[in-house]
Amino acid sequence: MTETKKTASKGVALIIEDNEDNLVLISALLKRDGYRVIVAMTGLAGVEMALKEKPDLIILDIQLPDINGIEVLRKIRAKETESPIPVIAMTSYAMIGDEERLMNDGCTGYIEKPIDPTRVLGQIDTILEEKR
């Protein structure tokens, strides 16, 4: 009742995700947690929005229709001018082994799909705290 009305105290979160269900789910959770949510449904749109909006958090899906998440991450890391934006990758189960590559490319952390609504916000907070 009052959760959605929480003020966006946690800043802006960019969700780069092509699956509408996931997009709705994650954005609902993040909004609940106090983020202002912006979305991109392709990799390139995500890169452009990340560089333009300079969000406080990026939730990045790896399997995207145009370019994959790793390339999106590299492009952002290559072009951002200020301190790196925390990027949390949503890895599908079939991507085991890719996490290391993601971390090497500058990923802040990763959360495995399927996300557990009761736990995902805690996981995000933990990753961000560790980074700080």
Place this chain on the structure above:
Amino acid sequence: MISWTLLICISLTWNSWQSWQSMLNQGKSEGRMAFLKDLSYRVWNASHGGVYAQITEETKPNPYLRVPHRDITTTTGKELTLINPAFMTREVLTMSAKIYGLKGHITSLNLLNPRNKHDDWEKEALQTFELEPSEVTKFMSIEGQPFMRFMRPMITTKACLKCHDSQGYKVGDVRGGISVSVPMAHHLAAAKKAIWYLALAHLVFWIVGLAGLAFSKKKIIYYFLVSEKARKLEETEKAQLKVSLNKLLQAESRIQELNEGLELKVSERTKELKVANERLKSLDQLKSMFIASMSHELRTPLNSIIGFTGMIVSDMAGPISDLQRDYLQRAHSAGKHLLDLITDVIDISKIEAGKIAVSYKEFLLDEVVNEALDSVENDLHKKELKLETDISTGIVMYTDRKRLLQCLLNLLSNAIKYSVQGTIRVEIKPHNKQVEFLISDTGIGISEQDQKRLFEPFVRFESPLKMHTAGTGLGLYLTRKLAQDVLAGTVSATSQIDHGSTFSLNIPQRIASENNNVDKGSTS
């Protein structure tokens, strides 16, 4: 050798006989000479009608001579007596016997003078002369001495009749004979000596021959005996060889046939195999593709189902009634179960296809253990189970972190699932480069029979808790697969029914190398 010995013997016998004969002939000729000499004296005497000789002690008037004027007295008063041929011959012969042992004897079947009596041999000879006047000789022993006896008949002549007319002889009749006995001791000794030398010579010759024979024995034996056998053997062998060769040729052609057949079969089978292999490969690819798309396509909608039901159940989307919550909770649980099932199936098929992605890296074991324990915390609370831990801290592992976590979660959730009350105990200890994870419960336990099938796929045992537990029947099978194929370890269980179970996972602290049973990296 026998032939050689025989030859030598014949030669020796012949030579000895020759020597013997020559000795006999010498005796005979001596006898003949003596006879002829005697005869010539006698004939001379007879042709003079006898001769007068002075009467001495040795030469006395012959009483058997009955002729006129047998004894006369010379004008000087010397007494002479007529010495007839027989008388003179006897006298001379007696003398010569004394001088050189040659005995002469004048005799007849019809004697005038008994002194001239014949012996047995002479009688035989004389009887022979009655039939045919010839020469008779014999080598015989007289009083232990060897003699050659020689005898010839005396044919009556005109001169003979002077004395023998009274006996009724006519000219040409056999009147008697003169026998001569030639002493042969000397000759015999010579002959014996000659024969002895001959024997000696032959012996030497025989030995030399034998030596020669022995020397060439091999050749001779080979030539006469062995070579014959060898020839026969060779022929037999040749025949056998021919048979063998024929068999060999037959066998060879048969082998060739078989080989050709075999080659054909092999090439056929190889082709079949190739086709089958290609089919299998494409099937395998199909399977991989199918699994990959399963992984994505099935899980994506499940994300939504689990995510949204989870949100509503967690009151994140506004208030709901208890009944709604109950129903949604069931849908949420079923979704999670389905997701687990799909995940396990994907894992197993990937392991079995050798295509599971592994990621070995260094990490602190405490982190993984805490993560696992955090994950099951809620379930422990719900069931009011106590947790007891005895965990060595600070162990640095080098292995697949995610798979280790998966194994630990599987074992922990099993322990919780099959416990109604009591304690879950987790013990982690390093053991000589290995790390042992012991997860014990005080649950329902597993019967000995069931323990044997514990790690087989899709095995779920009858239990009072089954209705309330959600399981895939793949958990332990997958755990064992992961422990063996990814973590290079083992997993085992001990259990007592109604007293609980202990599962033991044993893995190397540092995995030796990249497990070649699995692929590194993504396979999606």
